[in-house]
Amino acid sequence: MELHRSSGLLLHPTSLPGPHGIGDLGAPAYRFVDFLAASGQRLWQVLPLGPTGYADSPYQSFSAFAGNPLLISLELLEQEGLLTKSDLAPAAKFPTTRVDYGGVIDFKKAMLLKAFSAFRDHGSIAMRKEFGVFCDRSSDWLPDFALFMAVKAAHQGAPWVEWDRGIARRHPSSVLRWQRLAAEQIETHKFWQFLFDRQWTALRNYCRERRIQIIGDMPIYVAHDSTDVWIAKELFHLDKSGRPTLVAGVPPDAFSDTGQLWGNPIYRWDVMASNGYEWWIRRFHSALSTVDIVRIDHFRGFEAYWEVAGDAETAQIGQWTPGPGPALFQAMRDALGDPLPIVAENLGVITSAVEDLRVQFGFPGMAVLQFGLDDGDPHSVHLPHNYPHRIVVYTGTHDNHTSLGWWEEARRKGDEESGPSPSEKFARAYLNLEGDRTNVPWSMIHAVSASQALWTIVPLQDVLGLGTEARMNTPGQESGNWQWRFEEDLLTDALAQRLAAMTFAHGRG
Known part of the structure; x- marks a missing residue:
């Protein structure tokens, strides 16, 4: 780079x-x-842009590929006729110096549902065509994500391991049944992703016109309660019920005397290697269609990662386990080109092996x-x-x-x-x-x-x-x-x- x-x-x-x-x-x-x-x-750095889950953290997203509907501008939707001016007056005034996530989620969800209804009932031919193009372009992740969010809502927001057994395990008959039962909700989530993508792309183009590059942020791990784990359980260390047997974190450090127990499931790197790291290539390709440069959070985990038992209460007891090393980045370079526009977050306890990996691929x-x-x-x-x-x-x-x-x-x-x-x-x-x-x-x-x-x-x-x-x-x-x-x-x-x-x-x- x-x-x-x-x-x-x-x-x-x-x-x-x-x-x-x-x-x-x-x-x-x-x-x-x-x-x-x-x-x-010349640079604007953002945090992960995915839909937030646990504790509103952008590092615990429901998908490694989707955008956060809370970032959709309601004023832009009003300009396009999907909302009215009266819609945009919240029942209570929101704080100006902090996000009240509970109130915001309720208000924006209601407005976004209205926007979908307006699109469904009288959306323009041009927007319908644009929506269809987006769905076709996103077919490798969007249907699964929209189904995940619809089923999750039907289970009152419960994690997927607590859903009905058939859909939790993605039995084909259960998937077909839920696709029929939740067809409108599925289409709603697809539409919200379309709106996010449309608005983000326009903003990114505005940045490009002003010679400003966007640095995105990619967490090394994905959330357990995510579409990514639900649809590809074989890529993670899980038990038969779908619960993690090994989870991620870091040992005690300057931030915490007991370490940081993140709880994200650990990847089965051997399985990922067997198919040429296809999931990672798709993930990076998606990220680079959204931002110009990717900061990888916890880069050291690709050389060796701290794994902790799935039922542990802190990250104090664990072990360093070798990661995929250069094989992953070589596969990505072969697929996506060289140089890879990556910044490596190499903070904390960093070994010479981690630095060798970073330098080998030219990542700052x-x-x-x-x-x-x-x-x-x-x-x-x-x-x-x-x-x-x-x-x-x-x-x-x-x-x-x-x-x-x-x-x-x-x-x-x-x-x-x-x-x-x-x-x-x-x-x-x-x-x-x-x-x-x-x-x-x-x-x-x-x-x-x-x-x-x-x-x-x-x-x-x-x-x-x-x-x-x-x-x-x-x-x-x-x-x-x-x-x-x-x-x-x-x-x-x-x-x-x-x-x-x-x-x-x-x-x-």
Whole structure:
């Protein structure tokens, strides 16, 4: 993958402003792209775009191929005659700085059902033809996904292992029966996917016209309660009832003393290898039809992964097991071409074997400035003076504090008796911090931007100078994540000019 010195912002679409309780693919998304262009940015990084399941996490999706209907812009549907202005007035006003997922899901689902009814009853010939083309183009995943969501709704949202035995095991007679029983619901989900694809494609084309590339995010694992596992049980370590016998996670680390127990079923890599990694090739082909570059979350799992017993309560007890290694990426390169536009998330405990795999295929890795300042080690790979040329660097990621939040926590670790914490003292010296706390985020942005790293990505929260209240995710915390939103008046011309001045001064424009 050819890299040109540039920079960008990290912002998931759910965090965009708007009147309907959650960011979407409507006008505020286009205004954000305009802000990226005006500030000299060439990259927009998003989190996974799939339909969210457990705890509203984009990393626990009902499908590795589908889009999230909650991101569909209702205002764009109103412009197309699928909704009316009166439809778009919610019964209660939604918060502007966070997503109330319960209220949003109820409201948007009702509106999207109205939109489908309008399409079914009086949709234009052109839209019907476009819908048919989309269904044909998506025939390798869309029918199964739509059936999965319809059956799931009929079982009050229960995981597929708790469905009626026949459909849980996908007996042909049960599949045919449910296809008849839930025909309208199946068509509804297909239509919602069509709307998502239509709006996302238009937004992506708008980005391309402004020379902005989108970096997507691919979790290495899929959710157990997903279409992917339900239709291809042979690709995962499951027992006869369909429950995982081995699940994924990481051992104890800086984020958690008991490790992180993700609960995703482990792949049967031997089975995947036997058919040339066909599932992975389809998955990457689908991703690259949606974004320009793919960041692989937990890249180290392809070299070796931490597997834990399916009934474990924490990730403390487990073992490292060899992954597919270079065979997978060679198969993808043969099928999809070279170079593969991949960024490898290589954070945490990384061995030389993991780095050898990454370097073998030319994937840039990652560094996070907050980690370097936490360590206080001048030799840390996370500090700008140690960055190699071919790397993607961040002030922080969606899993970190905001930069201001990090600083406030570092200060709280000190006390009157012993003085400032080691992290605060090191950060003051390294960043040459002076003045009040509002200087901290921009000092950190400047540090990564001025480095020799080819790509720098900064969460929008840091550009806005926001604190812990704007944190997107706290690993290990089961609820309250993925809710942050910003208010549109924060994206000012003066802010764009300030970011542009730094960007161009550092040769990233």
